[in-house]
Amino acid sequence: MSAAIELAGVVRRLGARRRRVEALSGVDLVVGEGEAVAVVGPSGSGKSTLVGVAGLLDRPQEGRAGAFGVPDVWALPDRERRALRRRFGWVPQDALSSFDPRHTAGRAVADALPAGTGRREAAVRVAELLERVGLDPALAGRRPTGLSGGERQRVALARALAVRPSVLLADEPTSGLDVLAQERVLDLLQAEAHGRTLVMVTHDLRVARRMADRMVVLEDGRPAADVPASIGLEEAERRAPVLAGMIAATP
């Protein structure tokens, strides 16, 4: 199996000089093509930072971020790195703040289509993508604030799919949604992850077990364990004691 993502010794520091935080402290991670990986761990353990680096959005200060056979994407010219980045579709944690409030949902999706897509073709593709995530294409005319949280999250998924990504990256894609909307988004994500690579951050071990083959457990910016998602909760806690809190919160 070839690797979609290959991180080696990744260090990422955040914040201004005096308040520098080492969000990732030497992370090695390989995600094979077609694998589904859940990134779990306590708040502040570096999960979002990890997907930012894995998705080639954020540059590590040390170590290498590789993808699809390129060992160090930050050594590439910008144009080539951007081309690789288009193989990654992002589903953010908070769709509302990820959309431009001045633009309609349709525009948000259309802007993600490959450069050079004509107007007519874009309108057809946007309608197709909205239908694919179970939305009425008429919603394309609404602005983000005129959509429910669940609808916005589905527009975010449509936007991620617009690039026809090989990898889907999702950072807590159901946070803030009610149970029904959560189910809807997870079902859609699961269907779309089929045949693709999925890396998903979640606080919820049930979600991790449902969506992923593997769980990477982060603790203080380092992988503390890498276990099959199907592992029993007791065994998971034995292998990664940092999961105790999350396991206690799992019904």
Ligand SMILES: Nc1ncnc2c1ncn2[C@@H]1O[C@H](COP(=O)(O)OP(=O)(O)OP(=O)(O)O)[C@@H](O)[C@H]1O
């Ligand atoms: N812009 C920033 N400036 C300074 N520190 C930051 C910044 N963003 C994140 N951090 C810090 O980096 C660490 C890792 O943050 P990150 O958001 O990756 O964690 P997380 O595991 O995703 O947390 P959560 O589950 O709460 O979303 C935390 O200590 C956080 O406070």
